[in-house]
Amino acid sequence: MSSINTGIEWCDRTWNPTTGCDKVSPGCTHCYAEALTKRFHTNFPNGFDLTLHRNRLEEPKRWKKPSRIFVNSMSDLFHEEVPIDFLKEVFDVMRETPWHIYQILTKRHEGLREIADQLDWHDNIWMGVSVENQNYVNRIDCLRQVPAQVRFLSCEPLLGNLELDLKDIHWVIVGGESGVKHRPIQPEWVENIKQQCEDAKVAFFFKQWGGRTPKAAGRLLDEKIWDEMPEAWDKHQSSA
Numbered sequence: 001m002s003s004i005n006t007g008i009e010w011c012d013r014t015w016n017p018t019t020g021c022d023k024v025s026p027g028c029t030h031c032y033a034e035a036l037t038k039r040f041h042t043n044f045p046n047g048f049d050l051t052l053h054r055n056r057l058e059e060p061k062r063w064k065k066p067s068r069i070f071v072n073s074m075s076d077l078f079h080e081e082v083p084i085d086f087l088k089e090v091f092d093v094m095r096e097t098p099w100h101i102y103q104i105l106t107k108r109h110e111g112l113r114e115i116a117d118q119l120d121w122h123d124n125i126w127m128g129v130s131v132e133n134q135n136y137v138n139r140i141d142c143l144r145q146v147p148a149q150v151r152f153l154s155c156e157p158l159l160g161n162l163e164l165d166l167k168d169i170h171w172v173i174v175g176g177e178s179g180v181k182h183r184p185i186q187p188e189w190v191e192n193i194k195q196q197c198e199d200a201k202v203a204f205f206f207k208q209w210g211g212r213t214p215k216a217a218g219r220l221l222d223e224k225i226w227d228e229m230p231e232a233w234d235k236h237q238s239s240a
Contacts, residue, residue, distance in 0.1 A: 027132035109142035126150035133160035176210025
């Protein structure tokens, strides 16, 4: 689980310089990373406790094909127990591999805001926050203060209707929860976010309806696949 090609629709591969995490909000309840850790427990000697993997830091330098890389699909890079020096090392690797795009996602918005000015935000580093219901839209305010070229929201699992302030946000990903205990998504919630994105001219990406498995109900919304990406992605591809 250190670095793999992935079935996540909005990225090409994952990179996990850390693994393990703690639940901080309702979106974490049925954490897929924790479930994978239990399923493949022999690969995770520390279980789901936060673990730093310095041996993985150099991996992206060996990947010559330009890729969209989801950083820490099995953890949260801005976990409070990740030392700032280690975080800077991760950012150094991203800066030194400008042919890749790095997509970082966190639920720890306050920690992100507090240390953002200590990090080197190269143009290929995209930063996002999870917003699963209306109680967590304040994460967006913290994200707006981060000098990333692309700031994005992951509304997955979407657990309620959202009214969003999309000022200075470039991309919104929406998805329903999957798994045996998945919490159902409502079509009107998705349509509402799509309309807000259209009004604000923000790229909209619909990942899945969810269900017992991620692909159980497909990805069609209004009889269409919504795979919009921010403008920075097109510019990156043209210059790669």
